[in-house]
Amino acid sequence: MKTALITGVTGQDGSYLAEFLLDKGYKVYGLRRRTSTPNYENVQHIKDRIEWLSGDLTDLASLIEAVRTSQPDEVYNLAAQSYVAASWPQPLATGQMTALSVTNMLEAVRIMKPDTKFYQASSSEMFGKVVETPQKETTPFYPRSPYGVAKLYGHWITVNYRESFNMFACSGILFNHESPRRGIEFVTRKVTDAVARIKLGLQNELRMGNLDSLRDWGFAGDYVKAMWLMLQQEEPDDFVISTGEMHTVKELLEVAFSYVGLNYEDYVVIDQAFVRPAEVDLLLGDCTKAKEKLGWELEVGFKELIHMMVDADLKRILAEKKSSFI
Numbered sequence: 001m002k003t004a005l006i007t008g009v010t011g012q013d014g015s016y017l018a019e020f021l022l023d024k025g026y027k028v029y030g031l032r033r034r035t036s037t038p039n040y041e042n043v044q045h046i047k048d049r050i051e052w053l054s055g056d057l058t059d060l061a062s063l064i065e066a067v068r069t070s071q072p073d074e075v076y077n078l079a080a081q082s083y084v085a086a087s088w089p090q091p092l093a094t095g096q097m098t099a100l101s102v103t104n105m106l107e108a109v110r111i112m113k114p115d116t117k118f119y120q121a122s123s124s125e126m127f128g129k130v131v132e133t134p135q136k137e138t139t140p141f142y143p144r145s146p147y148g149v150a151k152l153y154g155h156w157i158t159v160n161y162r163e164s165f166n167m168f169a170c171s172g173i174l175f176n177h178e179s180p181r182r183g184i185e186f187v188t189r190k191v192t193d194a195v196a197r198i199k200l201g202l203q204n205e206l207r208m209g210n211l212d213s214l215r216d217w218g219f220a221g222d223y224v225k226a227m228w229l230m231l232q233q234e235e236p237d238d239f240v241i242s243t244g245e246m247h248t249v250k251e252l253l254e255v256a257f258s259y260v261g262l263n264y265e266d267y268v269v270i271d272q273a274f275v276r277p278a279e280v281d282l283l284l285g286d287c288t289k290a291k292e293k294l295g296w297e298l299e300v301g302f303k304e305l306i307h308m309m310v311d312a313d314l315k316r317i318l319a320e321k322k323s324s325f326i
């Protein structure tokens, strides 16, 4: 039986990855930090199958202890301050949690169990300003937010530990991926939650930022398979994971609202509070390398993904409504 340690296991990707690895027969350790109000929503259904470890990415001692206890074959470093918009008001916390914390995790592995295979959750936000399109592994980086800058540090320190210490360290440059478990402030989930509330008569407007930005949106369930595939290769390497298709935020609104028979123009209000100080106008990934070397394929397309998310939000809100009447 293989053993994996996942940081960020309570998040969107962590929950899908834990499910995937448990199904493969892995023993899964999940690192969680202490929070005033614990949130297990994404992992409720597998909570008893995960071995829980207490730790924080910014606390090296806790990470060393986590690696010592779990003795993992594979570490998936998914934890981070992951919301781009929050990285301007909290640039230093983002630097600690999204950049320096990667060195903490790599150090914990190097000190305690250097033969562990290591996956770093890098991001298409590192490409930022358009230099080349579609973006691939060799495209130069030009991050446009404190989050993007922090992820770039995480990416390069992973490459550096691979080259300095001969560690099996991989960096997955993942483009946006979504699901019903996506955090509520991210644009897809914000839209699908609002569509469900508007349809059910619980909300009558949706305040949005820039509707023209273009994103390459895939399904998180497909993307966690790529993470695992990277760690099953003979040699460590970095891979872009994407759909190769992009859509505007406006198209996202059209697909989500029209699915329940509504017109988004009747509800959407532009609010400057959601417009960012610097925007990434366009993200479009070329994942030919992952397809060829990993044999990775995506299964869920854009429309299907958004419909899946609207369905899940309708179901959840209806259930909440029902239980509040009892």
Ligand code: NDP
Pocket: 007, 008, 009, 010, 011, 012, 013, 014, 031, 032, 033, 035, 039, 055, 056, 057, 058, 077, 078, 079, 080, 081, 082, 083, 097, 121, 122, 123, 124, 173, 174, 175, 176, 177, 178, 183
């Ligand atoms: P989420 O925001 O859903 O999950 C982040 C996780 O990190 C949560 O479990 C959170 O715990 C945990 N975490 C945050 N800070 C700390 C800390 N200091 N110590 C321990 N745990 C911490 O992100 P996603 O699942 O969407 O993304 C996973 C990773 O992939 C992130 O690193 C993200 O930046 C990156 N990424 C995501 C993409 C996407 O489109 N989803 C694309 C490219 C990269 P808590 O519940 O306590 O907050």
Ligand code: GDR
Pocket: 082, 083, 084, 085, 122, 123, 124, 125, 174, 175, 176, 177, 185, 186, 187, 188, 190, 207, 208, 209, 210, 211, 213, 214, 215, 249, 274, 275, 276, 279, 280
């Ligand atoms: P992103 O995702 O910044 O690409 O980062 P997000 O869903 O937050 O934004 C996507 C695009 O939508 C525009 N937008 C809005 N965004 C939000 N959140 N709320 C709004 O009201 C709104 N209106 C318009 C944004 O300006 C942006 O252009 C995600 C995260 O998961 C990162 O962790 C990850 O690294 C990258 O994807 C790849």
